[in-house]
Amino acid sequence: MFLINCPYCGEREQSEFSCGGEAHISRPKNPPDTSDDQWADYLFMRKNIKGVQFERWNHSSGCRQWFNVVRNTSTDEILGIYNMGEAIPEIDGENPKTPSGEPEIGSGNISTSFKKK
Amino acid sequence: MHKKPKRYSIFSLIRNALSYHENWQPAWRSPEPKKEYDAIIIGGGGHGLTTAYYLAKNYGLTNIAVLEKGWIGGGNTGRNTTIIRSNYLWDQSAGLYEHALKLWEGMSQELNYNVMFSQRGVMNVAHTLHDVRELKRRWHANRLNDIDCEWLDTNKVKEFCPIINTSQNIRYPVLGATLQRRAGTARHDAVAWGYARGADAMGVDIIQNCEVTSINVKNGQVSGVETTKGQINSKKIGVVTAGHSSVIADMVGIRLPLESRPLQALVSEPVKPIINTVVMSNTIHAYVSQSDKGELVIGAGTDGYISYSQRGGFNIVEDTIAAVVELFPLFSRMKMLRHWGGIVDICPDASPIVSKTHIKGLYFNCGWGTGGFKATPGSGWVFAHTIANDEPHKLNAPFTLNRFSSGELVDEHGAAAVAH
Ligand SMILES: Cc1cc2nc3c(=O)[nH]c(=O)nc-3n(C[C@H](O)[C@H](O)[C@H](O)COP(=O)(O)OP(=O)(O)OC[C@H]3O[C@@H](n4cnc5c(N)ncnc54)[C@H](O)[C@@H]3O)c2cc1C
Ligand SMILES: [Zn+2]
Numbered sequence: 001m002f003l004i005n006c007p008y009c010g011e012r013e014q015s016e017f018s019c020g021g022e023a024h025i026s027r028p029k030n031p032p033d034t035s036d037d038q039w040a041d042y043l044f045m046r047k048n049i050k051g052v053q054f055e056r057w058n059h060s061s062g063c064r065q066w067f068n069v070v071r072n073t074s075t076d077e078i079l080g081i082y083n084m085g086e087a088i089p090e091i092d093g094e095n096p097k098t099p100s101g102e103p104e105i106g107s108g109n110i111s112t113s114f115k116k117k
Numbered sequence: 118m119h120k121k122p123k124r125y126s127i128f129s130l131i132r133n134a135l136s137y138h139e140n141w142q143p144a145w146r147s148p149e150p151k152k153e154y155d156a157i158i159i160g161g162g163g164h165g166l167t168t169a170y171y172l173a174k175n176y177g178l179t180n181i182a183v184l185e186k187g188w189i190g191g192g193n194t195g196r197n198t199t200i201i202r203s204n205y206l207w208d209q210s211a212g213l214y215e216h217a218l219k220l221w222e223g224m225s226q227e228l229n230y231n232v233m234f235s236q237r238g239v240m241n242v243a244h245t246l247h248d249v250r251e252l253k254r255r256w257h258a259n260r261l262n263d264i265d266c267e268w269l270d271t272n273k274v275k276e277f278c279p280i281i282n283t284s285q286n287i288r289y290p291v292l293g294a295t296l297q298r299r300a301g302t303a304r305h306d307a308v309a310w311g312y313a314r315g316a317d318a319m320g321v322d323i324i325q326n327c328e329v330t331s332i333n334v335k336n337g338q339v340s341g342v343e344t345t346k347g348q349i350n351s352k353k354i355g356v357v358t359a360g361h362s363s364v365i366a367d368m369v370g371i372r373l374p375l376e377s378r379p380l381q382a383l384v385s386e387p388v389k390p391i392i393n394t395v396v397m398s399n400t401i402h403a404y405v406s407q408s409d410k411g412e413l414v415i416g417a418g419t420d421g422y423i424s425y426s427q428r429g430g431f432n433i434v435e436d437t438i439a440a441v442v443e444l445f446p447l448f449s450r451m452k453m454l455r456h457w458g459g460i461v462d463i464c465p466d467a468s469p470i471v472s473k474t475h476i477k478g479l480y481f482n483c484g485w486g487t488g489g490f491k492a493t494p495g496s497g498w499v500f501a502h503t504i505a506n507d508e509p510h511k512l513n514a515p516f517t518l519n520r521f522s523s524g525e526l527v528d529e530h531g532a533a534a535v536a537h
Contacts, residue, residue: 001432046363
């Protein structure tokens with residue numbers, strides 16, 4: 001559980017929000033020329049990243065606005081928030097060293113740290 | 118060759134009691150990895166260990182290593198609420214899960230290891246008209262597939278599980294339930310340990326504290342892995358890493374349709390036997406049973422976002438407890454003792470992926486999400502077949518990665534009750 005700083009309402013509990021999943025996935029531009037594999041990739045395949053993820057959130061029990069969040073999925077630490085349609089912001093730091101590395105401390109998986117640029 | 122492990126029996130128990138339990142043989146060896154194996158299994162959870170066990174037992178492949186980054190059974194295998202059932206809706210799933218349930222029925226004898234499999238029945242409760250229709254549909258589908266299933270009306274539910282609240286004045290009253298009597302629970306750690314011991318006895322190397330950090334591929338064929346214990350070569354690699362499957366797939370540029378999310382469970386203080394079965398409710402999202410130690414074992418839902426933090430939200434636990442207390446008001450003053458999370462790999466159609474890949478010799482077994490414990494023996498059985506023959510077994514043929522392109526999804530969402 002964590003807090004999300006809604007750009008419109010301020011800091012609220014995560015349970016007020018709904019996650020819309022990975023951001024910056026765009027629909028194939030030319031449907032008739034898109035193969036089954038390309039459709040599968042667009043519809044189903046996900047980065048499911050352990051580390052810095054760019055994702056969409058909706059303040060569903062609040063102002064109901066969409067926005068993008070940068071979050072470290074191994075610690076749930078939020079590194080940035082930006083508007084829909086904006087380019088991916090730059091984030092300093094590295095994804096967890098050992099790819100499936102479990103935590104240095106407790107079960108929080110704090111094996112890396114990220115800084116906002 | 119290593120010393121064959123001694124069988125457990127009443128005599129070995131007495132003999133070891135007389136020597137103050139100081140001479141028990143370790144249940145499996147802890148060897149250093151060899152340079153090369155005929156097959157490598159990444160992930161020492163239940164599914165990885167059963168894969169190794171059946172590769173050795175059914176296909177005579179004994180020069181195998183199971184590589185586990187932590188300790189065996191430390192992943193979801195040791196974190197789940199141990200519900201075992203086979204009452205799935207679709208034929209494909211019914212085949213896979215029923216095959217597993219049959220293996221559960223002979224497991225303790227086969228392994229000479231008590232996995233405490235208890236067929237106390239699983240009741241899936243309906244609270245709305247829609248639930249009733251869904252569950253009755255599943256009941257009929259199960260009967261057509263020769264899977265035992267009964268429909269209980271509200272009175273029969275009360276008769277079977279007397280402590281359940283059947284008042285019609287609650288927000289989600291009990292309108293009936295399906296009951297699978299052959300379903301039940303088992304001791305999860307024992308499953309990992311029993312299969313580890315069985316695999317080890319046939320010569321399989323179980324290597325703990327050995328994390329795979331990359332996979333080597335030469336000309337479209339796997340050649341081995343890099344690990345925290347050095348390079349280990351093999352031309353066949355089976356990946357069975359549950360919540361971390363996408364991380365491993367990313368090492369070789371394979372994309373999977375998975376999302377990894379926290380799923381939580383909690384147990385109460387131990388009390389005398391009070392609940393005789395497993396009660397599951399999809400609509401209000403509660404499921405509860407009682408362990409042999411007397412603790413209530415309660416499962417919560419997943420968080421709605423990707424996370425590898427192994428910690429879920431408190432609001433999820435709160436909702437679960439609210440639902441359990443409405444169904445069982447007498448639990449309202451029980452204290453909860455422990456609470457934890459696991460990272461589950463959720464597939465868009467809530468069905469697993471047990472599949473070859475476009476890289477030769479590389480196989481994936483994942484996507485079991487919130488409900489793969491029940492499949493542990495069956496999953497290893499069909500995955501061993503897939504690895505040994507480079508072709509899926511007929512039971513896992515519908516569960517390939519290809520189905521996401523062909524559109525032949527096995528949609529068990531909703532149909533399968535809470536997906537546990
Ligand atoms: C709270 C909870 C409740 C559940 N309840 C039920 C239930 O009631 N019934 C049911 O049927 N299912 C249930 N499940 C789901 C079930 O636990 C899983 O589907 C099943 O245990 C998966 O087994 P596995 O062997 O594939 O995964 P795991 O046991 O997670 O094993 C995967 C292993 O891979 C290892 N690994 C990962 N990365 C690497 C690497 N790079 N190198 C080496 N090793 C690595 C991990 O350390 C781990 O031990 C539940 C899950 C949770 C979390
Ligand atoms: Zn808002």
